Amino acid sequence: MRFVEADFLFDGENWLRDVRLEIDETGRIVQSVKAISDTPRHSVVIPGFVNSHSHCFQRAMAGFAEKSFDGKDSFWGWRERMYGLVNSLSAEDFAKICRFFMAENLQCGYTTLVEFHYFHNRADGSAYEPEELLSLNLIHSAKTAGIRFTLLPVLYMMGGFGRTALLEQKPFLMESVKDYLRLFSRLSEKNSPSFLCGMAIHSLRAVTKSALQELVEKRGDLPVPIHIHIAEQELEVTQCQNFYGKRPVEWILDNLPVDERWSLIHATHVSAWELLHMARKNVVAGLCPITEANLGDGLFPLRKWLDLDGSISIGSDSNIRLDPFEELRLLEYGQRLTKKSRCVVADPNCPSTGMRLVRSLYKGSSQSSGFSVGGLKVGDMADFLVLDPSHPSLINPSIDTLWDRLIFSGSREMILNVFVGGEQVVHQGIHSDYKEALKGFSEVLLER
Ligand SMILES: [Zn+2]
Structure with missing residues (x-):
C-alpha cells in the first residue's frame, strides 16, 4: 500500500x-x-489533468504556421500547412514525435492523454504494415512514458460535405466502417488499466450519413468514449445547414443516439437550443482554448453552459502550447474580452472563477477519457x-x-x-x- x-x-x-x-x-x-x-x-x-483532445503529430508544426502574406489567413489556410506536414512525415518521424510528446505531456501536468488519431496511412494513401503501425507507435510511447492513454482512431472518409477527398487527405482516409471496426477491434485487444481504445468521427463533413449511422449502430452499448469535431468554424456550420438543412450540433442530436459517452469537440458555434439539448444529453463540451484562439475559431458560450450544469474538457489540440493552467485562463479571458466584464463564470454559489472552471472540468475528465480520473x-x-x-x-x-x-x-x-x-x-x-x-x-x- x-x-x-x-x-x-x-x-x-x-x-x-x-x-x-x-x-x-x-x-x-x-x-x-x-x-x-x-x-x-x-x-x-x-x-492530474486530462488532455482530452490532441493530434500528436501537429506538435512538429508549433510556431511554423504564423505567417501571412495577404493578411487573410484563417483556419483553412492553417489546414493546408498541416496537410503539408502530414505528407512529409515518415513513420520513424512520427515515432520520434510520439516519444517526445508523451514525456512533454506528463511534465506539463497531463496525466491522461486522449489522442484523436486520424493519421493512418502513408502520403500516397497506402497502408503501413501492419495497417495500425502509427497507432501502435502511440500506444508504445504512452506506455513507455507512463501516461494514461485513450486512443481514439478516427473515421475519416471524405473531403467535405458530399465531396470526395483531396489528394493531401490520403493519409487520413478509410474506405468503410468495416475497415474502421477492424482497426478498432485490433487496437481494443490492447486495452489495459492504463490504455483504452475509444472511437472518433472526424466531423460531419468527413463522413457520410449512412456511415455515421452504421458506426453508431454497430457500436451499440459499448462503454467507451466517442468524440467528434463538431462546429469549430462558422463556414462548416453554414455548409452543414446547406447540406443537411440543420446546424451540426442540431443535426447530430436529432439523428444519432447521443449520450454521456459523447464529447463534442469545438462545440464553438452553438445556438441556445443546441446548448440546452447538449446539456440534456449530458455530453461533454470539448474545448481547446489555446488552439481555438490560435486558429481564430470563435468563442464557446461558457457561462450559459456552466449555468446548465454542463461539463467541459480541455485539450491541447494542435499542440501549439501545452499548459492546462493557460488553457483554463484563456477560456475565461476570452469571455472577459468579449463581454467587457470580469469573473464571467463565477456565480453566488461558487464565487471563485477558478473553482467553478475546475469543478466543471473534473466532471468532464472521466467522461471524455473513459477512465476514473480527474x-x-x-x-x-x-x-x-x-x-x-x-x-x-x-x-x-x-x-x-x-x-x-x-x-x-x-x-x-x-x-x-x-x-x-x-x-x-x-x-x-x-x-x-x-x-x-x-x-x-x-x-x-x-x-x-
Ligand atoms: Zn482537433
Whole structure:
C-alpha cells in the first residue's frame, strides 16, 4: 500500500486539509483520511489533468504556421500547412514525435492523454504494415512514458460535405466502417488499466450519413468514449445547414443516439437550443482554448453552459502550447474580452472563477477519457500533481483563492512531481526520458 499526504489536496470538487490518501497496488485510491503523521508532507496536491483532445503529430508544426502574406489567413489556410506536414512525415518521424510528446505531456501536468488519431496511412494513401503501425507507435510511447492513454482512431472518409477527398487527405482516409471496426477491434485487444481504445468521427463533413449511422449502430452499448469535431468554424456550420438543412450540433442530436459517452469537440458555434439539448444529453463540451484562439475559431458560450450544469474538457489540440493552467485562463479571458466584464463564470454559489472552471472540468475528465480520473476521491486512479511550494502562486495558500491563483497567476512551471497510478513519472519537473526524446524530436524539426 502506498500513500500520499498533503496540506491542501483537491479531490475534484473541494479542497481537503491535512489529508492522507491510500493507494492500492493497482494504482487506485482506496482510502482518504485525515493525515496525522509528523512526516513531511506535500503542500499542495491536485489531480492530474486530462488532455482530452490532441493530434500528436501537429506538435512538429508549433510556431511554423504564423505567417501571412495577404493578411487573410484563417483556419483553412492553417489546414493546408498541416496537410503539408502530414505528407512529409515518415513513420520513424512520427515515432520520434510520439516519444517526445508523451514525456512533454506528463511534465506539463497531463496525466491522461486522449489522442484523436486520424493519421493512418502513408502520403500516397497506402497502408503501413501492419495497417495500425502509427497507432501502435502511440500506444508504445504512452506506455513507455507512463501516461494514461485513450486512443481514439478516427473515421475519416471524405473531403467535405458530399465531396470526395483531396489528394493531401490520403493519409487520413478509410474506405468503410468495416475497415474502421477492424482497426478498432485490433487496437481494443490492447486495452489495459492504463490504455483504452475509444472511437472518433472526424466531423460531419468527413463522413457520410449512412456511415455515421452504421458506426453508431454497430457500436451499440459499448462503454467507451466517442468524440467528434463538431462546429469549430462558422463556414462548416453554414455548409452543414446547406447540406443537411440543420446546424451540426442540431443535426447530430436529432439523428444519432447521443449520450454521456459523447464529447463534442469545438462545440464553438452553438445556438441556445443546441446548448440546452447538449446539456440534456449530458455530453461533454470539448474545448481547446489555446488552439481555438490560435486558429481564430470563435468563442464557446461558457457561462450559459456552466449555468446548465454542463461539463467541459480541455485539450491541447494542435499542440501549439501545452499548459492546462493557460488553457483554463484563456477560456475565461476570452469571455472577459468579449463581454467587457470580469469573473464571467463565477456565480453566488461558487464565487471563485477558478473553482467553478475546475469543478466543471473534473466532471468532464472521466467522461471524455473513459477512465476514473480527474478527481482524487476513493475509487479514482491516483493520478496527481505535486506543486512547487516555493512558487509565488503557492506561498501562503488558502482554500478561498488557491484555484484562482493557480489559474490566473500560475503556469505549468509550478509542477514539481507527477504521479500516474501512484507511480512517480516526473521528478523535480523532469520526465526521465525527456532529454533523450527531445533529441529525436529535434531531428524531426531539423529536417523541416
Ligand atoms: Zn482537433
